[in-house]
Amino acid sequence: MCASLPIALEEYVASIGNWERVVNMLVRDTQRIVEYAKLGYAIEQPSPGDVRMAFERLVEAEYNERLI
16 A cells, blocks of 8 residues: 655655655656566556657656666
8 A cells, every 4th residue: 555645745845855756756656656567566556658758758857866
């Protein structure tokens, strides 16, 4: 089970203090949703095309510090 506080993205970024770190964390988590399912560590989740496209664009823009 995953859970998080119900706060707006802007509040979350402010709590971390660095928007680039947050984007890198989101890119990392998006990758792991796919990769962990392939490895059998999680159940496969649907990934809409716009999410995949955003992931690819962010990786191309070098938000890749935390990728596997």
